[in-house]
Amino acid sequence: xxxxxxxxxxxxxxxxxxxxxxxxxxxxxxxxxxxxxxxxxxxxxxxxxxxxxxxxxxxxxxxxxxxxxxxxxxxxxxxxxxxxxxxxxxxxxxxxxxxxxxxxxxxxxxxxxxxxxxxxxxxxxxxxxxxxxxxxxxxxxxxxxxxxxxxxxxxxxxxxxxxxxxxxxxxxxxxxxxxxxxxxxxxxxxxxxxxxxxxx
Numbered sequence: 511x512x513x514x515x516x517x518x519x520x521x522x523x524x525x526x527x528x529x530x531x532x533x534x535x536x537x538x539x540x541x542x543x544x545x546x547x548x549x550x551x552x553x554x555x556x557x558x559x560x561x562x563x564x565x566x567x568x569x570x571x572x573x574x575x576x577x578x579x580x581x582x583x584x585x586x587x588x589x590x591x592x593x594x595x596x597x598x599x600x601x602x603x604x605x606x607x608x609x610x611x612x613x614x615x616x617x618x619x620x621x622x623x624x625x626x627x628x629x630x631x632x633x634x635x636x637x638x639x640x641x642x643x644x645x646x647x648x649x650x651x652x653x654x655x656x657x658x659x660x661x662x663x664x665x666x667x668x669x670x671x672x673x674x675x676x677x678x679x680x681x682x683x684x685x686x687x688x689x690x691x692x693x694x695x696x697x698x699x700x701x702x703x704x705x706x707x708x709x710x
Contacts, residue, residue: 531631532660534612536640536652545646546605551585551623552612555637558655560686561674569679575653575686577637577673584612584629586619588645605645634658639667639675653677655685 538547555577566572588605607616613628615621632638633656640652653667653675663685667675
């Protein structure tokens, strides 16, 4: 079974104090020797609609969802320099991080989004796509929903057309959000007879 290359899990602060928002840790794996993290980004979406389900072999059922919106809220990149451009031997270990906590920039990396200050906290009832790009060019994605209680649901994702992703596997029935009724004109057509003009 393929191990997810990145996964988000809820965490709590060490002092037990309430955090400004849900937290996530992204687990990163590498399949090639001397590979390392190049870019990690996070995009926020306001909703998700289920488009289709399909068999995913022995893993069960995969779901194709279209996410609504798409606002980049955080990105880190490997710091520019000779070793990150042409790493040799032991130097790659400094960049091959196995875990990144959302909002925390690891050593040898720089934050490029936002320009200054920490990113906005994860928001309940919203969706996020974590994108992990390695120096080899290998990219993996995870789709995460922040539930109303601050807990997280995360699934390995593969991009499709536009803002659609194939999520694997056995996506919870409460993951996708229905289209808000306010965005659909559901009022019935006016079938009343036209008003008659008043007589003379």
